[in-house]
Amino acid sequence: MQMQHLPSVVALLASCWTFCDAAGDWCYQSQFTCERQCNAPEKWNHANGACAGKSQSPINIVTRKTLKDERLTPVEFANYQQIFRGTIKNNGHSVQVGVPHLSTISGGGLPSTYKAVQFHLHWGNNGGPGSEHTIDGEQYPMELHIVHMKHRYNDLVTALADPEGVAVLGFFYEMSNSANRKYDPIISALRSIKTTNANTSLPPTSLAQLIPPEHNLTSFYRYKGSLTTPGCTEAVVWTLFENPIPLSFEQLRAFSELKFHDGKAMVGTFRPVQPLNGRRVFRSGSAVVSVSSRLLMAGLAMALGLSRLN
Numbered sequence: 001m002q003m004q005h006l007p008s009v010v011a012l013l014a015s016c017w018t019f020c021d022a023a024g025d026w027c028y029q030s031q032f033t034c035e036r037q038c039n040a041p042e043k044w045n046h047a048n049g050a051c052a053g054k055s056q057s058p059i060n061i062v063t064r065k066t067l068k069d070e071r072l073t074p075v076e077f078a079n080y081q082q083i084f085r086g087t088i089k090n091n092g093h094s095v096q097v098g099v100p101h102l103s104t105i106s107g108g109g110l111p112s113t114y115k116a117v118q119f120h121l122h123w124g125n126n127g128g129p130g131s132e133h134t135i136d137g138e139q140y141p142m143e144l145h146i147v148h149m150k151h152r153y154n155d156l157v158t159a160l161a162d163p164e165g166v167a168v169l170g171f172f173y174e175m176s177n178s179a180n181r182k183y184d185p186i187i188s189a190l191r192s193i194k195t196t197n198a199n200t201s202l203p204p205t206s207l208a209q210l211i212p213p214e215h216n217l218t219s220f221y222r223y224k225g226s227l228t229t230p231g232c233t234e235a236v237v238w239t240l241f242e243n244p245i246p247l248s249f250e251q252l253r254a255f256s257e258l259k260f261h262d263g264k265a266m267v268g269t270f271r272p273v274q275p276l277n278g279r280r281v282f283r284s285g286s287a288v289v290s291v292s293s294r295l296l297m298a299g300l301a302m303a304l305g306l307s308r309l310n
C-alpha cells in the first residue's frame with residue numbers, strides 16, 4: 001500500500017520543485033505554494049546574487065555578545081517634526097510611504113548625515129510574530145524601517161552603490177491594551193489600499209509622530225548589513241532601537257487585511273534571520289544586555305547586603 005503511493009508523491013514534489021526553479025519574481029515564505037511560481041527567501045539569490053552575500057540582514061541580536069561602544073551617543077534627529085502629506089501605497093510586498101527628503105539623522109556613531117527617503121513595515125499574521133530582526137530570539141509583531149540615504153545623494157540607486165550609502169532606523173512594535181492614537185491616520189488609510197498597487201494620500205503627519213520620543217531612543221544596536229528584500233544590497237548601516245512602539249491588537253491586525261498581488265492575505269512579510277558571518281553588533285551605552293543585566297542586579301544586591309554589614 002505504502003509503496004504504491006510513493007511514486008505519485010515523488011512525482012508531485014518533483015513537479016513543484018521544477019516550477020519553483022523556473023520562477024523569476026521573489027516572494028515571502030507565506031506566499032509560497034506549489035501552484036504559485038515565486039522564489040521564497042532561500043531562493044532569493046535566484047532573483048539577485050547579492051542575497052547570498054556574507055553581510056545580509058535581518059539578523060538575530062544576541063545581546064550578551066554585543067559590544068558596548070561609547071561612540072554610539074544618541075542619534076540626532078533634525079526636522080523629524082516636519083509635517084508632510086505623504087502617499088501610502090500597497091506595493092505588493094509591504095505598505096510604503098515616500099517622505100520629503102527634509103528630515104535628517106546624524107550623530108549616534110553614524111558615518112555621515114543621512115536624509116529620510118521612505119518608510120515601510122514588516123509584520124506577521126494577525127498580530128503574531130512578524131519583525132525581521134529578533135532580539136535574543138524574540139520576534140516582535142511588527143518592525144518599522146525608516147530608510148535614509150547619505151545627504152549628498154539624490155536617489156537610492158546611487159546611494160546603494162556606496163557601502164555606507166544607506167542608513168535604516170528599525171523600530172519594533174509591541175502589543176498594548178489601548179490603541180496608539182498617533183497611528184490612526186496610517187491604520188485608517190490601510191482600508192483604502194487593500195489591493196496591490198493601490199495608494200491613497202495620508203492626512204498631514206510627521207516621522208516624529210510614528211516613533212517613541214527622543215529621550216526613549218538612547219538604547220540601540222548598530223551593525224552593517226543589507227536591504228532585507230532583493231536586491232539585498234550590502235550598503236546599509238543598521239540602527240535598531242530597543243524601546244518598542246505600542247499598538248493595540250486591532251491596530252496590528254489591520255495590516256493583515258491587506259492583499260498580495262494574488263489576492264491572498266498580506267501576512268508574514270519578513271525575511272528569516274541571516275548568518276552573522278563574524279560581523280560585530282555594537283550597542284549604545286544604555287542598551288540592555290539580558291544576562292549581564294541580571295548579573296548586575298545580583299552584584300547590586302550583594303553590594304547592598306555588604307554595605308548593610310558594614
Ligand SMILES: *[C@@H]1O[C@H](CO)[C@@H](O)[C@H](O)[C@H]1NC(C)=O
Binds near residue numbers: 087089198199200
Ligand atoms: C497612485 O494611484 C494613481 C491612480 O491609480 C496613480 O496614477 C499614481 O501614479 C499612484 N501614485 C503612486 C505614488 O504610486
Ligand SMILES: *[C@@H]1O[C@H](CO)[C@@H](O)[C@H](O)[C@H]1NC(C)=O
Binds near residue numbers: 212216
Ligand atoms: C519611554 O520610556 C519610559 C521609561 O522607560 C516608559 O515608561 C515609557 O512608556 C516610554 N514611552 C514610550 C512612548 O515609549
Ligand SMILES: [Zn+2]
Binds near residue numbers: 120122145228
Ligand atoms: Zn524593510
